[in-house]
Amino acid sequence: MKDGIHPNYRDVCFVDQSNGFKFVTRSTMGSKESIKLEDGREVPLIKLETTSESHPFYTGQQKSIDNLGGRVEKFRNKFAGFAKK
Template identity: 80%
Template sequence: MKDGIHPNYRDVCFVDLSNGFKFVTRSCAQTRETTTMEDGRELPLFKLETTSETHPFYTGTQKSVDSLGGRVEKFRNKFARISIKK
């Protein structure tokens, strides 16, 4: 392997701002803040808006935007009264 081409991976604490969920993983994300973990380690802190703990897809609370029928069905209902004359 070549020297100097790989990023500097280190343990980073990611925190979900909506519910406070924290997880630690290796990352090369640049951070300005640090946090102290329960075990006493001081790690760089990276703040996130959404994680798998709060994202609707992963929590099962995702709503179907197309709940009253698909686009094709809406089109057919809209133009059902117009008949094609031969």
């Protein structure tokens, strides 16, 4: 490999701001902030709005639009006459 043309690929800590969940993985993302891990390493810190630990789809809290009190049926009944014109 040529020197100086590849991005810096290193360990980075990602933190979910909604619940504080942290995970370390390798990435080329840069950050001005850093965090000291339990093992003594200091790695760049990337803050995330949501991760698989807080997203409703992965936590099982996602709601289906059909289960919200028959809204879809109300809409279809209300506007059914417009489609027949």
